[in-house]
Amino acid sequence: MSELLKRVIAAVILAAIGITAMVWSSKGYFVLALLLSVLLMSEYSKITAGLSNEHSRSIRMHTMFRALLSASAFILLYLFARYGINYLAFLLLYPALIMLIELFNAGEKSLLRIMIGHFSLLWIVMPLCLSVFLVFPVGQMYDPRIFIGVLLLIWANDIFAYFIGKYLGKHLLAKRISPRKTVEGALGGAVMALALSFFLFKLLVMPDWFDWPVLSLLISFFTVTGDLLESLIKRNIKIKDSGSMIPGHGGLLDRFDSLLFSLTPVFIYLLIRNIIHLN
Numbered sequence: 001m002s003e004l005l006k007r008v009i010a011a012v013i014l015a016a017i018g019i020t021a022m023v024w025s026s027k028g029y030f031v032l033a034l035l036l037s038v039l040l041m042s043e044y045s046k047i048t049a050g051l052s053n054e055h056s057r058s059i060r061m062h063t064m065f066r067a068l069l070s071a072s073a074f075i076l077l078y079l080f081a082r083y084g085i086n087y088l089a090f091l092l093l094y095p096a097l098i099m100l101i102e103l104f105n106a107g108e109k110s111l112l113r114i115m116i117g118h119f120s121l122l123w124i125v126m127p128l129c130l131s132v133f134l135v136f137p138v139g140q141m142y143d144p145r146i147f148i149g150v151l152l153l154i155w156a157n158d159i160f161a162y163f164i165g166k167y168l169g170k171h172l173l174a175k176r177i178s179p180r181k182t183v184e185g186a187l188g189g190a191v192m193a194l195a196l197s198f199f200l201f202k203l204l205v206m207p208d209w210f211d212w213p214v215l216s217l218l219i220s221f222f223t224v225t226g227d228l229l230e231s232l233i234k235r236n237i238k239i240k241d242s243g244s245m246i247p248g249h250g251g252l253l254d255r256f257d258s259l260l261f262s263l264t265p266v267f268i269y270l271l272i273r274n275i276i277h278l279n
Helices: 003-024 026-052 056-083 088-104 110-135 145-168 183-203 211-237 252-272
Strands: 172-174 178-182
Touching: 003 026, 003 145, 026 056, 026 110, 026 211, 026 252, 056 088, 056 110, 088 110, 110 145, 110 252, 145 178, 145 183, 145 211, 145 252, 172 183, 172 211, 178 183, 178 211, 183 211, 211 252
Parallel strands: none
Antiparallel strands: 172 178
């Protein structure tokens, strides 16, 4: 089986699982997002372990701690959005917890490990937590349509950027960071996402006709930025893929980097437009 076919089959299966879980109920979304937060953080901890020259016991400790941190942050935000239980302020303790654990593992690389931990909060934990407000946009009523629309725009951008870049791409977008990202691919993905956004307006109603097109442009920019950021991280760590969990794609971070980098600007736009509310 070719790598391209593996990539397509894996993408279809992941999309089917994600959409089915979210359409099924809030429990489906909760289980899927919680599992994803734990797996992404575990993968992140493993690939960054080499930067601080951690020994195996320390790697296991940081992996477990960050996975629990990510899971608990998501659970708190879910409870806040779903049941109106105000745990939001507790999230302010999380940066301090990352620093606190270094007291039990003090060494020459402690500062670097703290920075690596804090970056994981920004890159992985915060976006996944903000996704809660996309499925609970107006209080305690579950409605995954906005989040599904965002996912469709991301997938459309990624798919067309990949194929147009692969077969028509000639001009590298960021040669020093990624030898495969092309200007043609980035533009092709953006055009497809923009085209899809006009159909989404008919299917998934927004207050104004321009909301989905604006979101498509935001997503197109930040998916490319997320791809390049992950490529930069892998280049610094000197690895090809973040893992091998998904056939044809590599690791989970390789597959979900676009989503992670897009969710925060999407959340900010929806909040400014008063489309979602924080209870």
